[in-house]
Amino acid sequence: MSKISIIGAGSIGATTAFALLQKGVATEIILNDINQEKALGEVLDLIHGSSLCKPCKISLGTLEDTANSDIIIITAGLAQKPGETRLDLVDKNYNIFKNFIPTLANLSPNSILLVVSNPVDILAYMTYKLSGFPKNRVIGSGTVLDTARLRSLLGKYFEIDGRNVEGYVLGEHGDSEFVAWSELSIGNIPVKSFSEQFNIEWDKETENVIATDVKNAAYEVIN
Known part of the structure; x- marks a missing residue:
């Protein structure tokens, strides 16, 4: 059994869910986004194709539904706009992260947190501090x-x-x-x-x- 939750259902989050489904590495995938309507559309799309893959329960979820996840993949946050650097997003995305990282950590205290949002190196460190997890369970996608x-x-x-x-x-x-x-x-x-x-x-x-x-x-x- 492997429960994987994805926080953020934008292009990266939705593609990550699709890749996980194709690889057959999860028995349950939870997709969460501040825009739950958008996330629902992605979930429905994945469900419709799931009969072609290994068995996997795919659902739209709240933060509470991510409880007891084995892995939580974080793609949430504001994306770069033309002319912006990744570092321009630090303050904006930190303010987003501090609203949900402690909750995720409390709900899944034994999980691995994989950070993909930019600027990924700084946000991975911030996730490490906000979660209180040991450093070997907070990973950034890095380079x-x-x-x-x-x-x-x-x-x-x-x-x-x-x-x-x-x-x-x-x-x-x-x-x-x-x-x-x-x-x-x-x-x-x-x-x-x-x-x-x-x-x-x-x-x-x-x-x-x-x-x-x-x-x-x-x-x-x-x-």
């Missing part, structure tokens, strides 16, 4: 998305499958993130050696362009 973007862009640049790119974007999920170029490889071949082997241009300027494209990808999506 997982940035790393996926890096692998995708490098796959396109080298005309290979991005899944063969081994490397990470580190630091903040935001404007100060950076690529650990010295640890990056294609398969088990360092990226510089790979580029030389196949006569593909690779220098500091190329690295800077790719790193900038990764960092600015969210702004492009938002625009």
